[in-house]
Amino acid sequence: MTADIQDILNEQSENLAALNRDIAEEDKGSQFLSFDIGGEEFAVNILSVQEIRGWEHPTFLPNSPVYIKGVLNLRGTIVPVMDLRNRFRFKRADYLDTTVIIILKHKNGEKERLMGCVVDGVSDVFNMEDSDIGEVPSYGSGVDSRFTAGVMTVSDHAVTLLELSNLLNLDLIDHPYTGVANV
């Protein structure tokens, strides 16, 4: 009787150990979400993704730069939407069925802020160790170098990691008539 119980317990602890090993394996490096913008692939750390929504027309913000599409209602909070295709100066910015808005979190000063980013479609979620992230070549990409953090190779194609601290930085968004209201 006791031997049976002992066996069961042993088995369970082995299972647990195996599970832990699996988790540890998964845990190496970080998880990333990759998405498609104008045929190129970009990625962000998955921890900065709040949610993904289908494309809907946001409310226009006055005098906004072309890449700020407006604001939308995210369950009661007002969240701005930026079109990454415009931001990266891609020629085409079509709104199709696959077009989605990725709501990204970022710290701006002390506050956590949200920004919706329009992309052509979500591609994949993958693991990548920090050491496998290479530097962005200084040539080639038409994307502003402040917005890129590194390049990774995922199943034989290159994925550009985005630097959210600059991309979503409100100070780098050149919006006329801002910040002067309540003086």
Add this chain to the structure above:
Amino acid sequence: MEIDLSQFHAVFFEESFEGLDVMEQELLNLEEDTDLENVNTIFRAAHSIKGGSATFSFGQVAEFTHVMETLLDEMRDGKRAISREIIDLLLKSVDCLRGMLNKLQDGDEVSNDYVELVNYFNQLLNNNSVSTEQVDSSDARGGNSGSSFQGESLNRFSILFAPENYILQTGNEPIRMFKELSSLGSLQVETDLSKVPSFADLDPELCFISWQLKLDTGMDQLAVKEVFEWVEDDCKLEITSFGEENIEPDDTVDQGVEQGVEKIENPQVENTAAESFSTGDNTLVEPQKKLVPIKKEPAKVAAAKKSTTTASIRVGIDKVDTLIDLVGELVITQSMLGELGDNFEMSKVEQLINGLRELEANTRELQESVMRIRMLPIGFVFNRLPRMVRDLSAQLGKKIDLNIIGEDTELDKTVMEQIGDPLTHLVRNALDHGVESIEKRLAAGKSETGNVTLTAFHQGGNIIIEIKDDGAGIDPQIIYNKAVEKGMIEDGIDIPSEQIISMIMEPGFSTAEVVSDVSGRGVGMDVVKRNINNLGGSVDISSVLGEGTTFTIRLPLTLAILDGQLVRSANEIYVIPLASIVESIPLTSIQVTRIAGDMPVYKNDNEYIPIVDLCDEFEIMHDRQTSNEGLVAIVEGENRKIAIKIDELLGQQQVVIKSLESHYKSLQGVSGATILGDGRVSLILDIVGLSKRSVERVSQKKNKVA
């Protein structure tokens, strides 16, 4: 078991400040009406502050409130007449306590300002023989107590304190009582351990110790007995008086205290005992010192630290109960609808419509009562004014009655916090500039006492606050001359008198001939106006020369909801605050002219109102062909009018204001956003910002041309 008391500090401070407010109010009431119930209320407030501060080891506060309490006790027992001096003293003590508590709250050391007041209290108290007539004159008192202090009479008590063994379970702590006794005078403690059982039989929760105490104090037996007030029934207590003795305090007494306290083995007590004795020592050193008004410092500290505290709200339980009821209703409606949805047939459509109607009603009620939680009676702001009026009228040598009407009128907490200062300023102004001096009043055939009336009431979605005085009123001619002198207007221009009077709210305008301590520096009225405008409100002045002035403040009840007019421009829907709309006119029926810098204007009577086309102003993409369709909405903000060109007027509705800034930047011309019925975001127009933008652009254009 050690309990971390600091977690209760916030509550203690909050309650203490409330208690101080109560004391202040009741003290002011006491002046008019020496009702015993008032004294009791003050006493209770002081007592809870004392109790709390002793529990949290704020020894100085406890010590101070203790002497206050002793005086109040005498008042309560009718032993001491209530005079203006005593009320003054108690009011000053309230200020002082507030300062002390503020410092403690910020984690600062308490300054020794209060010692002066304690000394004064002690003098007053020790002078037991002082009759009512003597109390009337503060000079006499200073002299009297000075001389009587030389041979201070001390009572010597022998106290046997043998608590029942369950005393500790009742939450009474002998050490605390001894601490309090030692604040009355010098205390010697001897401990009787004879009843303590052997260690094996010892129940740690029971108290087997009794004490023999010797106390030399200036207090009478009653004061000593009061220390034991809460344990009287749970102990054997014998207080015997050794009679009076003239004792010169010296070091040996001090040591006695230390020795005595050492026996109960608590170093902390030792400190406090020695400390409080040393303050007693001060009394003897400077008995002649007269009461000097406490420095303004505490008040300033209070103002400076406001931002560090986290905001909290005290909500009446009835409001919370209403909420719970409503949520209950909502759940019932929801389950009813859920059931309906599970097996729906077309025959049940009537039921569905009813259910949805009920849901709508519930939701609206729920929204309203959630809003109501933020609403507090304006009395919170009004209550600080009587004290100010009292002090200020004494300072100005005027007699002024302050009447308050409608202090139960509720408004949003945020609005209330921000209306306090402007309101105080307006009342100060009414006292200083409004109400005339006694001589002038008599000469004008008015009664000696001036009246300032504060009225608050609801009107539509607004709260109206009126500040009315029966003083001299504002002379438009003086204002006019002053404005000419300051170059604000040109001489000879004809301006209606209301408009002239409203000029006192322009920056840099003060008409007081003498700049007084109270007001008249010309900053203030413009700040008042700006603050109120920032809250989305307005100020109006009406004044009748010789009869008085009325300031009318109009404020939105809450900052969270706005009455809005929905308008369409191209494909975008905007919200214009309803309060700012003057009128709307079809574009076809007005005459548009263009002036300086190709700016379209609309000529209305004698003024040119610039026309702002939202499509151009906001750079909205549109395919509008003709520009003559649609209409203009004439809107006004900060006395500036603009005509907003729109395509269509839609409905009016209350909108909940959301901030753009929580995730983006603030935009000039847009004060916020709201969510419409269909879930889409709509921007709320900021009229003042828009008119500034258009003015700025015109001047830029001009510069370019030049």
